[in-house]
């Protein structure tokens with residue numbers, strides 16, 4: 001279980017001195033033998049100035065302020081004994097408090113990297129100290145962190161579950177269907193559209209189950225269960241390599257523990273068999 005008192009997100013002015021620093025670049029964090037948090041003044045003294053594209057206060061760890069530095073590239077020589085470690089690896093290692101802190105810092109840092117200039121007028125942006133936003137002094141537009149709502153759905157037909165493979169998955173792994181919400185649609189419409197697009201089936205009786213922040217790089221997963229209504233599976237070319245009905249006693253390799261995909265599958269199996277329900281971390 002994550003200790004919610006140990007890590008608390010907050011907006012902190014980067015003009016403030018002291019605290020700890022994280023160094024991020026494209027979903028990876030700089031580490032050394034001591035870990036991922038560095039004394040901030042010390043770390044900044046090690047880094048050549050042009051390396052630091054942005055700096056944001058992201059919250060408090062154990063009561064101390066934490067800042068994230070977005071670095072231009074993955075140079076390891078920046079730090080004696082330094083190496084880069086991916087956000088996914090932190091997730092797999094299972095230290096939930098650290099993963100929540102790094103997931104949040106990665107989203108802020110990625111957004112900061114991509115919002116140094118105003119997308120409307122092209123002028124340089126400035127961080128606000130009152131809220132998490134980049135403001136344009138020239139045209140007064142405020143740019144907020146980017147979130148991409150995405151649906152994820154477990155479909156069942158009697159005793160069977162529909163699971164599918166994307167070519168991006170690890171060998172052998174099958175998962176629930178997922179996809180980004182599009183402008184103008186409700187999340188229920190999104191579930192029906194994604195299922196139609198990816199496997200050409202019709203589903204009904206949608207039940208919202210749970211949500212999960214998915215910082216790869218900025219998704220918010222909205223998890224559903226749906227019943228099969230009609231159709232034959234036709235996998236979407238390019239997106240879906242294979243999709244099949246599986247019975248609970250013949251399941252393929254499943255997505256990683258901690259993912260909402262895994263949770264939706266395990267929750268359904270637990271409810272069917274009367275076993276203890278799994279817990280979605282977060």
Ligand SMILES: NC(=O)C1=CN([C@@H]2O[C@H](COP(=O)(O)OP(=O)(O)OC[C@H]3O[C@@H](n4cnc5c(N)ncnc54)[C@H](O)[C@@H]3O)[C@@H](O)[C@H]2O)C=CC1
Nearest residue numbers: 148150152178179180212214216217219221259260261262
């Ligand atoms: N936490 C979990 O258990 C799982 C999370 N996911 C996440 O769900 C999200 C959506 O799943 P996919 O099947 O990849 O989506 P999808 O079925 O909509 O297809 C992906 C395609 O959508 C387009 N796209 C990329 N970013 C977009 C955005 N922000 N808005 C709209 N379209 C975009 C691209 O063409 C991309 O190839 C991804 O972030 C994925 O990592 C997916 C499965 C499990």
Ligand SMILES: [Mg+2]
Nearest residue numbers: 177178179198
């Ligand atoms: Mg998809």
Ligand SMILES: [Zn+2]
Nearest residue numbers: 118121136139
């Ligand atoms: Zn502007």
